[in-house]
């Protein structure tokens with residue numbers, strides 16, 4: 001809980017004081033996409049209801065222009081406890097106990113925009129499976145990314161880490177924070 005990215009040479013900005021786990025989380029399930037010709041289904045995701053409402057309005061507007069496409073929720077709210085589980089999993093199974101390397105990949109709860117419920121970020125995916133695991137940057141050339149750049153702010157979604165951002169975070173074109 002008390003790890004600070006700056007102690008390990010990472011400039012991840014403080015995401016906010018922790019909030020209690022919302023009681024109105026909306027479970028999003030059955031989201032499908034196609035990758036390498038195979039139909040895949042995303043794991044269940046949880047979205048605070050006020051953010052879910054904004055997301056639905058935004059996705060409706062997107063689909064009005066692109067009827068056969070969809071903005072899928074790859075990840076949204078993660079409780080502080082769950083974020084710690086994710087961190088420890090990467091620490092043990094991905095980075096052999098090396099905190100400095102882990103913290104470049106996963107943020108502690110206070111530094112993750114996915115754990116602060118009132119302004120949780122959504123990681124989007126499209127129906128073609130972008131961003132893909134092997135080449136996440138492929139989201140940058142998607143129809144969805146171009147549309148989000150143009151219209152995301154109309155629905156209070158903002159790209160947190162654009163290319164060349166001032167805090168030196170790796171670009172994450174799929175990661176959009178809800179900022180009412």
Ligand SMILES: [Zn+2]
Pocket residue numbers: 114121122123175176
């Ligand atoms: Zn994210």
